[in-house]
Amino acid sequence: MTTEQSKSDISRARILDAAAKTFRQKGYAATTLIEIARAADMQAGSLYYHFGSKDELLEEVLDIGMRRVHEAVEESQEHLPPGSSHRDRIRAAVEAHLTTLLKLDDYTSANIRIFGQIPEDVRRRHIKLRNAYAELWRRILAKAQKSRALRSDIDLGLVRMLLMGALNWSVEWNQPGRTSIQTMADYMCLMLFSGIGIDEPARNSEDETVA
Amino acid sequence: MTTEQSKSDISRARILDAAAKTFRQKGYAATTLIEIARAADMQAGSLYYHFGSKDELLEEVLDIGMRRVHEAVEESQEHLPPGSSHRDRIRAAVEAHLTTLLKLDDYTSANIRIFGQIPEDVRRRHIKLRNAYAELWRRILAKAQKSRALRSDIDLGLVRMLLMGALNWSVEWNQPGRTSIQTMADYMCLMLFSGIGIDEPARNSEDETVA
DNA sequence: CATTTTTTCTAACACTAGTTCGATTTTAAA
DNA sequence: TTTAAAATCGAACTAGTGTTAGAAAAAATG
Numbered sequence: 205m206t207t208e209q210s211k212s213d214i215s216r217a218r219i220l221d222a223a224a225k226t227f228r229q230k231g232y233a234a235t236t237l238i239e240i241a242r243a244a245d246m247q248a249g250s251l252y253y254h255f256g257s258k259d260e261l262l263e264e265v266l267d268i269g270m271r272r273v274h275e276a277v278e279e280s281q282e283h284l285p286p287g288s289s290h291r292d293r294i295r296a297a298v299e300a301h302l303t304t305l306l307k308l309d310d311y312t313s314a315n316i317r318i319f320g321q322i323p324e325d326v327r328r329r330h331i332k333l334r335n336a337y338a339e340l341w342r343r344i345l346a347k348a349q350k351s352r353a354l355r356s357d358i359d360l361g362l363v364r365m366l367l368m369g370a371l372n373w374s375v376e377w378n379q380p381g382r383t384s385i386q387t388m389a390d391y392m393c394l395m396l397f398s399g400i401g402i403d404e405p406a407r408n409s410e411d412e413t414v415a
Numbered sequence: 416m417t418t419e420q421s422k423s424d425i426s427r428a429r430i431l432d433a434a435a436k437t438f439r440q441k442g443y444a445a446t447t448l449i450e451i452a453r454a455a456d457m458q459a460g461s462l463y464y465h466f467g468s469k470d471e472l473l474e475e476v477l478d479i480g481m482r483r484v485h486e487a488v489e490e491s492q493e494h495l496p497p498g499s500s501h502r503d504r505i506r507a508a509v510e511a512h513l514t515t516l517l518k519l520d521d522y523t524s525a526n527i528r529i530f531g532q533i534p535e536d537v538r539r540r541h542i543k544l545r546n547a548y549a550e551l552w553r554r555i556l557a558k559a560q561k562s563r564a565l566r567s568d569i570d571l572g573l574v575r576m577l578l579m580g581a582l583n584w585s586v587e588w589n590q591p592g593r594t595s596i597q598t599m600a601d602y603m604c605l606m607l608f609s610g611i612g613i614d615e616p617a618r619n620s621e622d623e624t625v626a
Numbered sequence: 627c628a629t630t631t632t633t634t635c636t637a638a639c640a641c642t643a644g645t646t647c648g649a650t651t652t653t654a655a656a
Numbered sequence: 657t658t659t660a661a662a663a664t665c666g667a668a669c670t671a672g673t674g675t676t677a678g679a680a681a682a683a684a685t686g
Binding site: 210211212215246247249250253254 | 662
């Protein structure tokens with residue numbers, strides 16, 4: 205009983221890690237307890253000493269993943285240098301979200317990837333954490349809008365959905381080492397704040413190089 | 416042999432529809448042939464008269480879904496009013512993508528939702544269509560950039576990923592009748608071209624209403 | 627109407643999943 | 657070292673899966 209509580213807790217953590225990793229890779233239904241057990245250096249039956257069922261294990265993985273992004277983004281807002289602009293705040297939130305999602309956190313990425321495949325009752329119990337996280341973003345964006353950092357004539361709910369989509373989808377294509385999280389956050393914020401368009405010169409009937 | 420070829424083709428289509436619908440709802444591994452058969456008013460064993468295996472059925476659903484978005488976006492580019500700006504072109508592509516994805520096309524939405532869960536060899540065979548679709552978008556964006564409708568100093572690959580993410584993620588949250596596809600496309604293009612930021616007044620040290 | 631082909635059903639098979647539980651090992655306490 | 661508790665194993669059970677193949681029904685053909 206030095207660092208953690210006991211061998212039980214260590215095994216528990218090992219199982220959860222293995223589960224998160226496997227769930228993220230293969231999805232929920234396709235992941236077998238045998239695989240999880242193997243990844244945790246155990247026998248499938250032994251898992252039941254720590255968890256009552258596959259769904260219970262799933263639920264804990266999901267909860268942990270969601271709490272981690274939530275905490276990461278929350279901390280990003282608290283640890284900002286004084287006098288930071290609202291753009292800085294949002295940029296920090298974006299970066300925190302992406303970092304948690306893509307950098308060595310199987311829990312969060314598993315959560316994002318498999319949320320659409322989980323059993324009804326697990327979803328019902330987990331949804332509260334999801335809503336709480338959504339509320340955090342709602343606050344961040346609303347505050348920026350109120351302070352005139354974001355246009356006042358827009359529906360922030362829709363913007364938030366599109367934003368989350370752009371960020372979350374990165375778990376599907378991001379390959380570690382290809383594009384840095386900073387760059388991704390830069391581009392995301394560029395699109396959010398300024399866009400990448402150039403005012404087009406009146407009309408263009410010069411070149412019709414279409415298919 | 417009037418409209419389609421025979422009863423076989425009708426049943427085939429009915430099975431594919433049922434499969435697309437069920438795959439979209441429950442995911443790949445969690446979907447059983449019994450469910451698909453029931454949704455198609457058949458017995459599970461009868462499916463094998465039309466398809467050699469579950470994976471073969473899956474593959475066809477995926478392919479159809481991808482071809483449909485591809486064709487829809489391609490047509491959107493051909494049916495543009497003459498003299499359309501590049502913003503108009505992109506906007507049309509966005510709308511076509513969203514429409515196919517959200518409006519009564521279980522094939523495309525199934526494709527987007529379950530792509531991350533499919534068996535390796537199915538993916539390997541399907542990936543070509545995915546790449547072809549990506550190439551279509553690459554062309555559209557590159558053309559806009561070359562014509563100075565988009566900033567020339569940006570990585571279009573990354574922009575495309577974020578854009579696709581924002582659009583694709585809508586299958587996870589969109590509820591029919593809540594937000595119109597037009598509105599979604601409007602907001603997406605607004606963010607892409609202009610952003611929703613307002614130039615902040617120098618510095619803000621007035622109110623520190625942070626948590 | 628008879629007969630052949632096409633399509634579907636039915637029942638079974640092989641296999642794998644999640645789960646259970648008594649035996650066994652490991653760990654901690656006395 | 658002895659002993660009790662904690663943790664894991666291992667083998668079995670049940671349920672449900674994808675799949676097969678021969679029987680039955682439906683449709684098409686002569």
